[in-house]
Amino acid sequence: MKDPGLFPAPSAELLDGLAGMQRTLREVFPLKTKHRAALPGGIRRLSDYLTVDRENLPRDYMTRPEFLVAYLHYYLPWNIYRQGRLLTGLDLALKPGSQIVDLGAGPLTFLQALWLSRPGMREQELDYLAVDRSESALKVGRKLFDSLASEAPWKISTDNQPAGRKKFRPADLLVMANFINEVDRGPRGGRGSRSADGxxxxxxxxxxxxxxxxxxxxxxxxxxxxxxRDSGRSLSRIRQTALERGWRVPAPCPHAEDCPMPGRRNTPWCHFTFPTGDSPAWLSRLSHQAKLPKDRASLSFLLMVRGENPPVRIRPPKSPGKGCSVVRVVSEGFDLPNGKLGRYGCSDHGLVLLENRRGGPSPVPGDQVTIKWPDSTRRDPKSGALAILLSEGRDRR
Ligand SMILES: C[S@@+](CC[C@H](N)C(=O)[O-])C[C@H]1O[C@@H](n2cnc3c(N)ncnc32)[C@H](O)[C@@H]1O
Structure with a gap:
């Protein structure tokens, strides 16, 4: 069976849910005409704060109506799209009654992505706790979820607190999405003076x-x-320390050696990109109006597990065999000077440049391929990566 990779095509449920979201937002968060007209500009301003001007991002931005409304119409659906794609690719083995805790949950983005991308889990019992310091985001997220999934048997609770303040039943799955980048900085942008839970x-x-x-x-x-890059670098640091503390990191990493994409100085950083041609028309339109068109979505992520039966896994690759390694494809394909196509990947021997002839195998970001190491290795002069020619049709799984 062909490995579906980390980011399989989105399910019809995910795409339908996103397509209907504009209507749901109108019902749950009605806007006056003048506020609707101001939406693209608000999205643009919020985007500037969240990217190039992060040190001036107001601490309470998620409680300010202008920014909350921009978040709900742009970041929420795009994050559901991204998180939904990832959740489709992960092997979720949450037992009935498992507890998910979502720190910095905002408008319950992860919960909505889970509902939409994993319809097979809709009948099972699940406890979900959203923690966020913005009560407005939690409240509107709750309303959005109720309108999406009024019959859900899941037990949903919200806790309007800074993360880490209150104790809760240990989570089977602790989620933090678009949260570390928010708190991994000092009060005025200096790195490292606040912890990721506040x-x-x-x-x-x-x-x-x-x-x-x-x-x-x-x-x-x-x-x-x-x-x-900043996020990739943070996750690489967290991965290294987690491995030292006995955690396993089954994804995206195909090994437990040093990270060959740590994002320090000029080194590449680990992140995945995928085309968004299947995203809903209303969202593409609004993104264009905000001058933030999105042909591609990207994310970095880290899955850390411990114990015998972790609730999230990745589909295991076949044992690669002697002289072989599993490589996680990270980049999209690009032209090489020798006329072939190249893709960067991550292996237990470090960074790999996978080369293939046009018309040959074409793995996409997130796929795993098994490669056989040749007797003598070449290096890509640009990146220093080990260059490997993918053999036709045999390596992808
Ligand atoms: C960028 S949003 C992410 C929301 C959601 N997880 C998503 O992926 O769309 C970050 C959220 O973290 C919350 N937040 C930031 N620092 C926090 C802290 N120390 N404790 C609780 N929530 C926090 C903010 O209020 C905001 O809702």
Missing amino acids: GGDASVTQMLERWEGQVANDGAILLIEPGV
């Missing part, structure tokens, strides 16, 4: 210690961040 010093070890106290022994932590 208080105290922010060393990665301390962050992990705190999370370890919030996760069940057979548990998982899923971090999902934007596909930008």
